[in-house]
Amino acid sequence: MLDLVLAIVHHLLVFGLAIMLAMELAYLRADPVPIARLSRLDAGYGAVAALIVVIGVCRVIWGAKGWVAYQANPFFWAKIATFVVIGLLSIAPTIQFVRWSRALRADPGFRPPPTEVSRAALWVRIEVLLLLPLVAFAAAMARY
Template identity: 45%
Template sequence: MGDIVLTIAHHLGVFAVVAMLGAEFAVLRAGVTPNAVRLLGRLDAIYGGAAILVLLAGFGRVFHNEANFYLANPVFWTKIGLFVVVGLLSVPPTLAFLRWNKALKADAAFTVPAGDLKRVRTLLHAELGLLFLIPIAAALMARGIGL
C-alpha cells in the first residue's frame, strides 16, 4: 500500500510541476499586470511545493522498492541530474518574482523591466525543455536500459 501512495504522490507532483511551470510561462508575457505579478508569486510557490513532493515521493519510491535497481542505474542519475538542473534554473525566476512582488508593494505603478521579462522567459523555456527529457529517461529506466 505504501508504494501506491508514493507512486500517486509522485505522479500528481509531476503533473503539478508541469502545470505550474506552464502556467507561469503563459502568465509571463509583455505587459505583465500587477495581478499577473501577484499570480506568478503564487504559482511559483505551488511549483516549489510540487517539486519538493516529487523529490520526497520519488526518493521514497526508490527506498521502498529496489534501491539497488535505481542507484546502480546511470539513467536514474541522469533523471536526478536533469531534475537538479531544472531546479537550479528555477532559482533566478523565483528571485525575480519575489523582487517584482516587493517592488509592486512599494510602488503600485511598478512595471516589470523588459530585460527581466526576457531573461525569466528564457529560463522558463530552458526549464520546460529539460523537464520534458525527464519522462524520456524514466521510460528508458523502466525498461531496464542503463543496467
C-alpha cells in the same frame, strides 16, 4: 499497494509541476504581468518540486524495486541530474519574481521591465524543455 500509491502521487506531482511551468510562461506573456499571482505560483512550484523529491525518496526506500534497483541504473542518475539542473535553473526566475513582488509592494504601479520579463521567460522555457529528457530518462529507467 504502497508502491502503487507512491507511483501515482509521484506522477501526479510531476504533471502538476509541468502545468505550473506552463502557467508561469502564460503569466509572463500577460500585459501587465500578474506579479502577485506569478509569485504565489512560483512558491507553489517550489513546494511541488520538494514534494516530488520526498515522494521519490520514499519510492526508492519503500517501493517495490528498492534501492538496489536504482543505484546501478544510469537512467535513474540521469533523471536525478536533470531534475537538479531544472531546480538550479529555477533559482534565477524565482529571485526575479521576489524582486518584482517587493517592487510592487513599494509601488502599486510597478511594472517589470520587458527585458527582465523576457529573461525570466527564457529561463522558464529552458526548464520546460528539460522536462523532455527528464521524462525520457524516467521511461528508460523503468525498462533498464
